Amino acid sequence: MRLLIFGASGATGRVLVSAALAEGHLVSAFVRAPGKLAVSHEHLSVIVGDVADRKAVEGAIAGHDAVLSCLGVGVPLKHDGAVIAGIGFIVEAMQRSRPGRLVYLSFLGVRDSRRQLGPLLGGIVAPLVLRHEVEDHEAKEKLIAQSGLDWTIVRPPRLGNGPATGAFRHGNGIRANSLLPTLARADVAAFMLAQVGDTTYSRKAVALLP
Numbered sequence: 001m002r003l004l005i006f007g008a009s010g011a012t013g014r015v016l017v018s019a020a021l022a023e024g025h026l027v028s029a030f031v032r033a034p035g036k037l038a039v040s041h042e043h044l045s046v047i048v049g050d051v052a053d054r055k056a057v058e059g060a061i062a063g064h065d066a067v068l069s070c071l072g073v074g075v076p077l078k079h080d081g082a083v084i085a086g087i088g089f090i091v092e093a094m095q096r097s098r099p100g101r102l103v104y105l106s107f108l109g110v111r112d113s114r115r116q117l118g119p120l121l122g123g124i125v126a127p128l129v130l131r132h133e134v135e136d137h138e139a140k141e142k143l144i145a146q147s148g149l150d151w152t153i154v155r156p157p158r159l160g161n162g163p164a165t166g167a168f169r170h171g172n173g174i175r176a177n178s179l180l181p182t183l184a185r186a187d188v189a190a191f192m193l194a195q196v197g198d199t200t201y202s203r204k205a206v207a208l209l210p
Contacts (some may be wrong), residue, residue: 007070051086153205
């Protein structure tokens, strides 16, 4: 499939790009700083642009079968209105050109799933330390949920490095088994890619936990 990945130069985005290429997809990586991507492949196209630029986003969307977003925040622990606007531009462009699928990487600390994280991350870290990032994710999730698109919102806990294990759970009735649940970015990337052709969580948000 022809996949467009936003946030491709971030820690999770790079893993997602590599995983998509390994599966044989044709990948377009939308990045602001191409030097940070550090991935090269004959099936990889790099689109340089700013997600806060409506025209750049619009120009990138057309011609793809699905869009995946790993967009985070520009500055940790701060609000990032530019990325929220960018998600709005992605939604608007997809409503016009109709790629088949939108898969958005969020965080399990948003309000309606926070209880699944447990008392430390869900009760202290998410609402206090990460409150600005969580509020941004909630704003972006709202734009996506109201879009009318075929979307899936993926909500993992804290992310870590390392190879994919396949040893994780997904669903909305699951809860953390430890104080600091951590999931490998490679497992999250594999799950996000699987959602492109799977309708199980179509127009739903889904939690991931080890």
